[in-house]
Amino acid sequence: MSHKGLDIGTNMIVAAYTDEDGTPKFKMQRDAFYRIVPKSEVNKNSIRVSLDKRGSNYIVDSDGSYIVVGEDALEIAIERNDVAQRPMMKGVISPKEKASLPMLKLIIETLIGKGSDGDKCVYSVPARPIDGVFDIMYHTEMMGLYIGQMGYLADPINEAFAIALSELLDDGLTGICLSYGAGMTNVVVVHEGDPLVEFSITRAGDFIDQSVGNALDVSPSLVQMEKEAGTDLYNPSSKIMEAVAVYYTSVINYTLQNIAFELKKREKEIPIFRHPVPIVVSGGLTQASGFVKKVEEVLFRMSFPMPISEVRRAKDPMCAVANGCLLASNL
C-alpha cells in the first residue's frame, strides 16, 4: 500500500511520495497550459519538432492541436504575446472552467500515477475565504472524485494545516502557519495539533502579477516570470521589480491585518497560549529575499492578538504542503 501527498495549487501542483526504500520524493508541475493550433500539416510537423527539441511537455489533442503543459506553457505564451490558461483561479476550480478540467486531471495523474487497492492520497484544499465567495465544497469534492477515479482513497486536508504538520513537529504542533500561494493565502492557528482557526484570504501571488501588469501595462505572465526569476524586496533591480516589491508589502500588510482582525473576532474559540508561538510562512511568494524581514516589520508595527516567538520560512516553501499531506497520509 503506498501513500502520496498532493498539493493542488493555483500555480503549481506538487506530489510527494516515498519510493521502495521509503525515501521521500517530490514532483512538481506548473498548473498552466497553452494551446497551439497548427495552420497546416507542414506547420503541425514543425511545431512537434520544435516542442520535442525544447523538451516541452505537451499533449496532442483529438483535433490535432498541441497543448503545452507546465513551465513551457508560460514561456511560449509570453513569446507569442499571449496568456497561458490556468485550470484553477484563486485556489479552486470552477464549474465554469469545464474545458480546463481534463488538463488538470491529466497533470495530476502524470504526477501521482495510477493507484491500486488501498493506496492513499491526501490532497490539500483551501479554507473558506473571509474576503470573497468561492465554492470550496465543489473544488474539494471534484478533486476527491478525480483522485478516486485514479485508484486512490482520497482524503482532503487544509493547506495551511498541512504546513503545520510539516513544519511545527518540533513546536508541539502549536503555532500559526501561513501559506502564501498564487491564488490565496491560507491561514491556520494550531494548538497541540488541533486546528482551531482556518481561513483564507484572496490576495496572493496572482494579485501581485495582475496589479503590476495593470500598473505597468505588461503581461501578468511576464511579471510572474520576472518575479520567479528572483525577487529582492529591499533591492529591486528593475521597474517591474520595484512595482512587485510595492505590491508585496501591500499583500503582507493586508493579510496580517486581516489575520489579526479575524483572530480578535474569534478570540473565544482560541485558547490562551501559555507561551509565544511561531509563525511559519510558506508558499512560492515567501521565496522572495527579505520576505520574512518584511513580515516581522509589519508585525512590529501592528497589535497582534497573540504573542509571537519568531517568524520563519518553511524548510522548503514549495514542497511543505505536499510534505505535510504525505505525512498525513501515513497516519
Place this chain on the structure above:
Amino acid sequence: MGLRYNKEYVSKDRRIQTSGPRDMQRRLASISNSPPEVDHSLIMELRSTIRDLQEQIKVKSNGSKESFTAEQVNEEIIKAVKAETYELKDKYEAKIKQLEMDRVDLNNKIKSIVEEKDKKEAELVLAIEQVKNEIEKERSVFRDQLKAKDELIIQIQKSNSGISEDKLASILEEKIKELALTAGHSIENVDPNRPKMEKVFIDPIDKEPEIETHINISDSVVSKKEEMASQVDKLKSLLGKLPNKK
C-alpha cells in the same frame, strides 16, 4: 266554335280591308248602291255559333247548384282569413311558450351559479379569517419569545455570572425552542438526527479526451529516508490520528 269575324269582305270586285271613316262611307255607298248579297253559309254558321254559345251558358248555369251572394263571398273570405290568422297565432304562441321555458331554464342556471359563487366567497372569507388568526397566534408566540429572551438577558446581566456570549446564545436558543414547543409549534431543526439532503457533485467532463501525451516529469527534490521516517514517528506520537473535520 267561336264566331268568325271576317275582317275583310268582298263587295263586288273590291276587297275592303280597313275600317276608317272613309271606309265606312265607301261601305255605306257600296251597300246603298247595290243590294247586299245574302251569304247563307255565314248566316248558318252564325246561327250555329249562337246555338252553341247558348248551350254553353245553359250548361254553366245548370253546373252550379247554388249561386253565392256578395255577403256569402265576403263571409268565405273572412273565414279563410280568420283560419289563417288563428293558425299563425297558434304557431307564434307555441314559439313564445318555448322561449318562456328557455328563459326559465336560464334563470335557474344563473341562480345556481350565483349561489355557487356566494358559497365560494364565504369559504374564502372564512379561510382568510383563519389565516389571520394563525398569523396573530404566531405573532403572539414570537412576542412571548422575545419577551422571555429580554427577561433572560436582564437576569443574566443582573447575576453577572460571566457567561460568555456563545454560551448565552446557546441558552437563549434552547429557551426559544422550549417556548416554541410549548406553544405547539415545531421548529424544523430541533432533531439533529433528521436525515439531511445528500450532496451530489457531477463531473462536468463529458468523456475522457482522446489525446496523445508527451509528458515527462522528473523528481525535483529528494529528502532523506531517515528524516521522513522520524517525521512520521514524531507526528504519530503528537497527533495519533488526523483531527476530525469541522
